[in-house]
Amino acid sequence: MTKFDEHYMQEAIKEAVRAFDADEVPVGAVVVHKGRIIGKAHNQIRLLKDPTAHAEMIALTQAAAHLGNERLLDTTVYVTIEPCAMCGGGMILGRVKRLVFGAADLKTGAFGSALNLNKLNLNHKIAVTKGILKDDCAVLLKEFFSIKRRRTVFLR
Numbered sequence: 390m391t392k393f394d395e396h397y398m399q400e401a402i403k404e405a406v407r408a409f410d411a412d413e414v415p416v417g418a419v420v421v422h423k424g425r426i427i428g429k430a431h432n433q434i435r436l437l438k439d440p441t442a443h444a445e446m447i448a449l450t451q452a453a454a455h456l457g458n459e460r461l462l463d464t465t466v467y468v469t470i471e472p473c474a475m476c477g478g479g480m481i482l483g484r485v486k487r488l489v490f491g492a493a494d495l496k497t498g499a500f501g502s503a504l505n506l507n508k509l510n511l512n513h514k515i516a517v518t519k520g521i522l523k524d525d526c527a528v529l530l531k532e533f534f535s536i537k538r539r540r541t542v543f544l545r
Contacts, residue, residue, distance in 0.1 A: 390518055394489050397421055397467040398522045401491070404431040404444060405469045405529050411436065415529040418444035418468040420452035420461065420485075427464070428452035444468065445476035449483055460484045469526040471498030471519070477506045480515055487516040491526025 397419055404417025408431035420428035428451035433442040445468055453459050461483040466472075469491045472480065477499040480488060493502045500506060500517050507514050 390521065393421075393424075394467070394518065394521045397426070397465070398469070398489065398491060398526070400426060400429065401444075401467045401469050402522065402525055402529070404429055405526070408432045408444070409529055409533055415533050416444045416468065416470050418448040418466060420448045421465045421467065422452065422456065422461075422463060427455040441475065443473070443476050445472050446479055449476075449479050449485075453483065462486065465489060467521075470494050470530065471500055471502055473497045474499040474504065474506065477515075481506060481511055481513050484513055485515055487518070489518045489521050491521055491523045492530065493519065493523070 400419045401417040404419065405415040408417060409415035413432040413435055417431045419426050428448035430444045430447035430451065432444050433447060434440060445466060449461065452461050452464060464485050465487040466480055466485050467489045471490045471492065471494040488500060495502050497503050501519065507517065
């Protein structure tokens, strides 16, 4: 953990709130390079009608555009929930140095929960820090799905 981890996770949480307000699953991500945010996004799956429009994927695309390179060397990705295999694969292909996430994702998390991409025989490993502001990250998700469940019961 670095002294900046909570600061950048707060920025990811701000993105997750934007997703929540847009009725998207509240996940936010930021990509940091040399102390600067070079990519930030929230889930936009419903808005873009795109199953790959996860916060991490959009933020990685922004970061690559900023650097003018598909290699995201010396970057750290901060995300409010443990990335899925798709997003983790994007980070591995981009050669992200470090991943910091808040809440674990027991169903689809790809860095220790459902599976661990770092344990596969791939040509790049990502340093992982787990649990930064995990309660703050998890509360958004819990509230979002609680509202969804209440709507479903109400509509029956």
